[in-house]
Amino acid sequence: MIIKKLALAVLLGTLGANVQAAQEFQVEDIEVKGLQRVALGAALTHIPFNVGDSLNEFRISQSIKALYKSGHFNDIRVYRDGNRLVYRVRERETIADIIFEGNSDLKDEQLTESLDGSNIRVGETLDRTVISGIEMGLEDFYHSVGKYSANVTTKITHLPRNRVNLEFNFVEGDAAAIKQINIVGNEVFSDAEILDKIELTFDSPWWNFMAQDRYQKQTLQGDMETINSYYLDRGYLRFKVDSTQVSMTPDKQGVYIALNVTEGETYKVSEVDFIGDMAGFESTIRAINPIQADELYNGAEVTYTEEVISKFLGRYGYAYPKVVTIPEINDEDHTVKLSISVDPGKRIYVNKVNFTGNHVTSDAVLRREMRQMEGAWLSNNMVEHSKSRLSRLPYLETVEFETKQLPNEDDLVDVDFTVKEQPSGSFTAGIGYGSQTKLSLNAGIQQNNFLGTGNRLGFNINTNTYSKSVSVSYTDPYFTVDAVSLGGQVYFNEYDAGQANMVEYNNKTFGLGLNWGFPVNEYLRVNFGVGWKYNQISQLEAYEQIQQFYDIYADPNDPDGQLEFKTLDLNAGLSRSTLNRGTFPTAGSQQTLSYKMTSPKSDLQYFKLNYDSKHYFPLTRNQKWSVLTRLQLGYANGYGDVNGHDQLLPFWENFRAGGADTLRGFENNTVGPRAIYRYPTKIPSTPDPTGTSTGCCLGSDHDAIETSRRSVGGNAIALAGLELIVPTPFLDESYSNSVRTSLFVDIGNVWDTEFNPDDYRDLDPKEFEKIVDYSDPTRYRSSAGLSIQWLSPMGPMIFSFAKSLREEEDDDTAFFSFNIGKTF
Template sequence: MTRPIVRRCLLSLALAAALAGPAQAQNFDAFQVADIRVEGLQRIAPGTVFTYLPVERGDQIDRRKTAEAIRALFRTGFFSDVRLERQGDILVVVVTERPAINTITLTGNKDIQTEDLLNGLRGIGLSEGETFNPLNLDRVTQELLRQYNNRGKYNVSIVPTVSNLDRNRVDISIVIAEGKASRIRDINIVGNETFGEDVLRRNWESGTSNWLSWYRRDDQYSREKLSGDLEKLTNFYLDRGYVDFNVESTQVAISPDKRDIFVTANVAEGPVYTVSSVKVSGETILPQEELERLIILKEGDTFSRGLVELTSDAIIATLGNVGYAFAQVNPVPEIDRDNRTIGLNFFVDPGPRVQVRRIEFSGNTTTADEVLRREMRQFEGSWFSQAAIDRSKIRLQRLGFFDTVDVETPPVPGQPDMVDVKITVKERNSGQFTFGLGYQQSYGLITTLQLVQNNFVGTGNRFALSLQHNSYSEQFALSFTDPYFTDDGISLGFSIAHSDFDYSDRDANLANFNNAVSSAEFFSLIPLTETDAISVSLGIDRNQITTDDFNTPPMLIDYLVDSLGDRARYPQYHVDNDGNPQTDPSNDDDDPSTTDPLTLGPYRKWNINAWRLQLGWQRDSRNDFLMPTRGLYHRIGAEIVLPGSDLEYYRINYNFEHYWLIRSWLGLRTAAEIGYGDSYGDTRKQQCRVYDELGELTTEFENCGLPFFRNYYVGGPNSVRGFEANSIGPIYTFGDSYQQALGGSFKTAGSFELYFPTLFDNRGTRLSAFFDWGNVYRGPDVWEAKTLRLSAGISLTWQSPMGPIAISYAAPLQYERHDQIERLQFTFGGSF
């Protein structure tokens, strides 16, 4: 008798003994059951036993029925022992309950989170409060080993321990020693004749150790990753016409110490196929020539499965936009291996035309349904459109009220031509609240109270109130915006503000003068298309500027005098010549026959009133409010101080941003900003003194330009990082070291930023590497590329529960000796 036959016989005997044993243990003859009693229960109710017991009062029980009853109770998993006994005509069921699980403790797991492990244990019945079954513990051990092996950790050790407690309870402790992941030491592709191994493995997730492996972990072996990479290899060849390509075998070898992995893939390339014909058939719905225009592959082209899939997707999307939500396009190939050609027939099965029955929202506990519904471009009762649903999702994401927006389109049961649109959102803190004390080098001691609610009481309206005091300014602002003042999406809002800036603080990096500004304005945004809108605002400003003859740069005072006329100096006082404080101030010296002239202080004050009109156009196709990864943003804006104001001037600005997703883990952001301002009208006719880039006055005069208090500034966390705030551009120097930034009427700035969107699990967290550039100039005629300031560094942005936080470290690459460097910078805001 062979060994396998012996093994099967022994297994059959063991099973027979296990099944027959309990029945043979019951030493009673058949009888009719008058009553049933259960003994040995502690936690389980008797009714549970009666539910599973296939015997009732009045039944005749024999050895066969006894065995059946015992097996039924064992199958529940509640009991470790079951016996049936007879006391007269009473059937006694004696059970020993399995213990209950008191606690489950996991230690040593780092690669797999504890919560994920507990959820997996719960799925197989191993959780606190459940009945303990040793078989489940063995299953858990094997499953954990499998999961860690799939992650490339073959040295993992999993030791479960069961501790018995009183009242038939147990504690389970699972100690995991993960060990280190096995590293891929070599990957070898055999049989590739046309393409080099570097080309074939360019997009693989698996790789040998390199300088980025600490971040990408591509050298850690994983069975799932390798399977995906081999699929990419197949796609690579199929996209280049190798229809007969095949991965013939794969060998994965592991070193004796289980630390190194060696992978070998044997491939057969085969010949290249070209396309012999392409056509569209089936029920096309739309004119056939319209769908044929969507076919990317043409006759004579090299076959590409990727282009075939893109063609199918394009046809499906086109039909989906006219209501055929379940359309299918099946590319049917006709392969001629003798001539190495392949014909393609795109067979269209449109399915039923689908209407949207209902649009439902969930997860918006604060935000009213109306706020979400007005962003929808798919409507109830209309034909299904995938493009409209995709656009609706983007509009909801751009509100900034939600962390995630998920859209499902389940069919309506029993109605194949109807679907529902179910949108699930996860709300985020759409308000910001800041109150506290802080210190920053540029601003000194900061006291802030700020209340911003972008989704005021769930209506989608924006309300903002802010109060701030620091070493050189006091600010108050109140604004309110209704983004849907009309049903067409025209927004309307207002703001009032007052600020008092004292730029005498040298750390502010601004020219030394006082500026108290009060303003009020109404503004509106008028949408033109899904991505385009124009903005209009009208406001009134009152600037009260105070200069100091001893500290304010003279070119600023000259501008006010030349354009508005001189103002009286103050304070006015008499000199105490005789040293007697009791002397009448009108004649305070040793000679009572004379009157001292008044002595004037160094301060002068100008009140400047302005009517301000702002017009703008913007195009915004970014896919997200918080962390966009794709899309464009353009904005052109003009600010015009209207004729009749004390000073007449204008400013024109252009802002640009473009986001690309280069890889799933790598994106690129490019940004640029240009600003220019000048005077016109009566202000332009006035002549002002000219000064150079270092603040030195010249003997020349020119038409008065943009007022200095509306100049542009560059530098700091929000422009060119690595330089102190507002410090880049023309300066005025007092003595040898005290500098005051003057700003300029022409600004150029921009940034290139590589960001890593998948580095952190938190969607609102992003690490980036940036290159910033920029400067401001007295005018566009003095712009030179060599004078641009350049910096490079890294930045971390985090949408924390307390609000957005940005930290950057930058190294200036091109700078001047007098520039003020600040490598580490941060911004912080609070939320509620």
Template sequence: MKRIAALILLASLTANALAFEPFVVSDIRIDGLTRIAQGTVLSYLPIEKGDTLSDEKVQAAIRALYQTKFFSDVEVDRQGDILVIKVVERPAIAKLTLRGNKDIKEEDLRKGLKEIGLAEGETFDRLSLDRVQQELIRQYYNRGKYNVSVEPHVTKLDRNRVAIDIEIREGKAAKIKEINVVGNKAFTDKSIRDGFESDTTNWMSWYSKDDQYSREKLSGDLEKLSAYYMNRGYADFGVDSTQVAISPDKRAMYISTSVKEGEVYTVSDVKLLGELILPEDTLRKLVFIQKGQTFNRAAIEASTNAIKGILANIGYAFAKVTPIPKLDKDKRTVDLTLFIEPGKRVYVRRVVFQGNTRTEDEVLRREMRQLEGAWYSQAAIDRSKIRLQKLGYFKTVDIDKALVPGTVDQVDLTAKVEEQSAGSLMFGVGYSQYSKIILSASVSQNNFLGTGDRFSVGAETSNYYKRINASYVNPYLTDNGLQLGYNVSYSKLDYGNTDLANYTYSTKSFQTTLSWPISDFDSLSTSLGVSSNLINSQITTPRELVAYQDAVGNRTIHSWTSSLGYNHDTRNGYWAPTRGGVLSASIEGALPGSTVQFYKLFGEANHYWPVGGGFVLYLDGQVGYGKTYGQTYANNGYDAAGNIIYRKGDSIDFPFWENYYGGGVRDVRGFQDNTLGPRLCDGASASSTPAKDGSCSGGYYSYGQPIGGAFKVLGTAQVFLPLPFLKDVNTARVSWFVDVGNVYKDYQSFSASELRASTGLSLQWQAPIGPLIINFAVPIRKKDEDSRFVERIQFTFGNTF
């Protein structure tokens, strides 16, 4: 083909280039231009005024103009000393239409067409159109659609323009009817095909498309087949042949693969050769296959990756570890050599950022743990990537390395990010038979003007709860990561409109916080604030709560609050971690001089473990404890019968408005929000303590009202499931969970027999409307008094902009 093209070009040049006597060009005239400017053409010509023209220069000029692809014909003539070039312009593409494409998105098609010069406004080339036709057919063949038809139609328009209409008839994909593996004796067809992307039609094929043939999928499946055998000792396993047949109607595919299993081999020795850099004992600890063990390719690959990883952490960014197995077929043993080539030790010259159109470079740079001018460290780069992900500003983060041209010991790092909205408009919606509709909304900007500063304004309302708050945080007040934040809020709770204790509670507060890192995984935080709380009781308020206020002696509660917290975070991801966890502890409370002095201790520990097969185990435990200090009751507090409940001079009990609560979409799922724990009958009931079934008699309400407690325990076991229709765990995850927990009046009241438990499924989805959580939960341990508080389906969602 290349020879034919050369002959055609030579004939063209010979035909269009007349033989000239050499002469000096006094001027150049170009005839035939309608759309292309003469100056553009002259810029491509290798001839200028004053040049002496020869046949060689004429041919070079014609060749240069053809290479622009602007012209379909070029002729050269002479009028006296004037060089005359006559051209025929190729038409311009005025309109490009794609019809019938469903399997391939139009935007992807147009992007591919533009890369080869077929786009609106470009010059039309018939050869490019033919290449496009063949490429589209090839892409559809790769998707198993062998009935595809691609018909381009070209319509001539005025002013030397054309309209191109590409009509695509995709047809139906050919289905895989049979997959036969011939020659396997040690393992069944079912076991060796487990994990194949290709399969015959099954009940999930409508979604997974696994019954549609693809050459790339088949190639990957054959690699998995080889890995299956080699991971089980078959070191000389091989695929002899693979045949793919298609039915006459191009609707059915038949795949047959012939394999040679070979024999099971044992490792006779493992050697480390080459330039080891580190002590051999250190490297030996990273070798996961030993003498006497069955040959295992996965273990060998893990060993090579581990050795490359440790070398990369000390600067050898391009280290190579080559496994060289030597098979003894008579003894069925493998002598394995790992040959180490560390290469040059390199340091990082420069770190650059790409894709951060809104976020300032400094915001990204302060999260980098790989420093410029330091030795290359893969561990530091991996940690930098996690820190960038945890900012929440970016959809994807990739860090690439490249050798600096002309050097062997310097690399540049490029952190490529894809920004996502750092502003959000969050909505929460809930509904229950008793609380009716619950709405919440917040407007936040986690990357204000690209500086990384955060602010938010939020509101929540229901028939019993109203809250407004605003906050601002500067995460890097100083270069070492000192974080300063402010928060102001107002809330009003009217528990009389729900199943909780019947009273209203209004709070106005202001708080400032400081936090600072003490390591890459650990941080401390502290806060100082002031609040004013107004509590109004009603005739339906449980009498014990009214008596507590009487004994304290004040309906308005003033508090100076402070807190101290510690956080240890080793998670390997932001949205969907699979390793690591969080350990946190805090103490907060009201300082001396407050109306009621108290403190609250809270601790949480959780961890993620990958357990194989795509499953991830998550365990979480929480404990909360509250207590007062240094104060006594100012008055006596009486129950409805006139008996003293709280005696003047006794130590004050923990304030009920600071109680912990349990139950809800992020707590013990399957129970309504805040409904676990102690309950009291309203002030008009015959007794303040509900019956065993949770009922109250003689009052306004027939059930006990939840009031929370000063001690809380919560445990969660969760397994994230590798479902086939949720391939991207960063977008959606499904888990099976078991929650156990409850709230108690105080620590002394704790009883394991009072723990509540539930189990069910949870979907966490980064949906287009925002983060979405849907739980289906079934209580597996509850009491009779819990019946009215059970909620099987719970959800919350948000929206981003």
């Protein structure tokens, strides 16, 4: 009995209780003291008996456990006053604030999310027992990335009303540097060959700042997989990494890594067999198998074969096939028989296709891009294709999907697409500063997803130093259910070429047009259009290249009068796009071939041919790094004749280059041929009776030549560009789809194939030396620089910093330009 009482006393003492009697008694009252935040009723619900119940020591100890289990109390003591029970409790503190100090590798958001998983959050009670575990877990993370000297401590500051502040202090330190990596047991491949394939390195030169010379446990594990795959892909089926040793220097600032490997022998494939159910596609599956007998075993090829077969079956509704390669290794003759087991599983059908996140765009607009139909079998190819089509819509920023199996249905799924919209309307504006144009401004409005219909509406009133325009356009990309598009526009433009860095002339244009587009396949469209246009040319500054055009169309009786032209334009084009996104793509390509000509009955007869191409090549799996190549080629000229003269390309239809859309680093429209002025040389004549001498001209060989600083454009253009798209530094991940940074090189030229320098052979040799051969396509310009593009709520913004690499004499360069509303 004494031992029993002693044991009970120890138990009650451990639980913080002090009970005066060991016999059963009938409780007459229960009192809880020390409550502040917890209500009395809430505390009593955790006590497993009521007034009037018979109690003993065991039931009282159970009540203490129940109160601790509620999570509200740090300390509980029980006293007996006659037949009354008194609980004296100390509540857990409430967390008033959580502070992080000294952390850089782990962001505050990551830490808050981690603590939230342990119920450590503002407004909750503090469970001190989990603090030490959190500290150890954080230190383990730092050790895994090589920061062995890292330390995490928690400071608890008590506040009034039983509240506390939690402050986590981090001493991260530097990751341990890799002093050496040794490969032990390799004979076939040297250390250098193996180390060249992995990420971790050591003894890197100072300029190789991308080198991974800091130890990280996860990276080492990945490198071991890389080495294993390297051997398996070359037939070493028995290769294995026997052990790994990581030794730390005494100061914890460096590590030595040793990998012990067994290479084994190479194995050849003796036979490839297929077993299981191939859902009626056996001949096709055997045909797409790339593995052949008598070849070296290749692990990558085996994995590729499994993926190809799985994707093939997925196209026909077998969404969850199991394809496993079973090797039968013969160590005597170093061969392996591969048995590829195929289990297609059940054919899966789509119940519904759902969309979320489209707050503006209607479901019907998204649904018309679907290639995966409801009621049809689930095809991974069609679902991915549907995602690609949605991603190419310019008003969607991101598109994700997942398939969800219906409860109690093993052959039905819902396909749920989650989209994130981006601004589809834009207030287009621009500002730029250059050595010649100084400050320029423009403004306008565009809506690419009008009222969520996916239709494009444009109402633009633009004005800047050289152009004033008004236009209204509307395009329905799904005028028919077969994706035949229909659009139209009406526009007016007044253009002052002199203010646009070109030779002086004014051009007032009024026009209207219709266009149609027809899909050829999923990626290719053909477009047709017709338009009527009226041009009025005035204040034309005469120069050599325009003289022939002026002589044909000017009124001899009114040489200073306006020129007026009416034309009927016919357009045709092909466009192809495999881009992965409509805005800021990172993979795929886009090509456009367009042809425009005026009808034979128009006042002017000419044609224009243009080709644009863009290719995106992702450099990393996450496509944060990509390479963009750009190419634009164009040629235009007149056709037919008028009044015995060959038709010419109107000078206002010339190609131009320079500026953000063509050659960055050069002023807008300044690259290309320039105006040539030819002045006759006069000598004084005999004065008339009034004393006036009009002078007379010498022969054309004495004419003087001047070249303008302003461009007149040309009928041929070739532009190319190379851009390295990089992650934007210091930018939160959530903005990665709306901001793009790239390093670029631009190169190109505009020239005039109709220009003939021999036309000026009659000049004095000194004057002839001033003539530049504007028909020479090799007089290219180039530049390099940095571009930052931001898809802002007002529209796309482009900031460009460029330095010319090759320029011609008197070229106008522009180091910085800033535009809003330009096309990416």
